[in-house]
Amino acid sequence: MTVAPQTYDLKGLNCPLPVLKARKRLAGMPRGGRLWLETTDPLAVIDIPAFCNENGHLLVETEATSDGHRFLVERG
Structure with missing residues (x-):
C-alpha cells in the first residue's frame, strides 16, 4: 500500500531555512x-536539488507554482 x-x-x-527545515522533517x-x-x-x-544530491x-x-515551486522528495 x-x-x-x-x-x-x-x-x-x-x-x-527551507533546506534546514526539510532536513529535520525528512530525518x-x-x-x-x-x-x-x-x-x-x-x-x-x-x-533543494543540491540538498537532495x-x-x-x-x-x-x-x-513551478503561481507563487514559487514544489519539490517532491523521497527520503534516501
Whole structure:
C-alpha cells in the first residue's frame, strides 16, 4: 500500500531555512517516504536539488507554482 506524500509548507521562508527545515522533517520519516516541499524562496530551485544530491534523497518531481515551486522528495 502506497501512502500519499505529505505537504510541508515552507512558503515565506528564505535561504537557508527551507533546506534546514526539510532536513529535520525528512530525518523523522522512514526511508522511501515522500514529502512535497512548497517554497517561495527563488533560491530553492538551486538549494533543494543540491540538498537532495548531497544527502542521498531522490528529487522525484519539481513544479513551478503561481507563487514559487514544489519539490517532491523521497527520503534516501
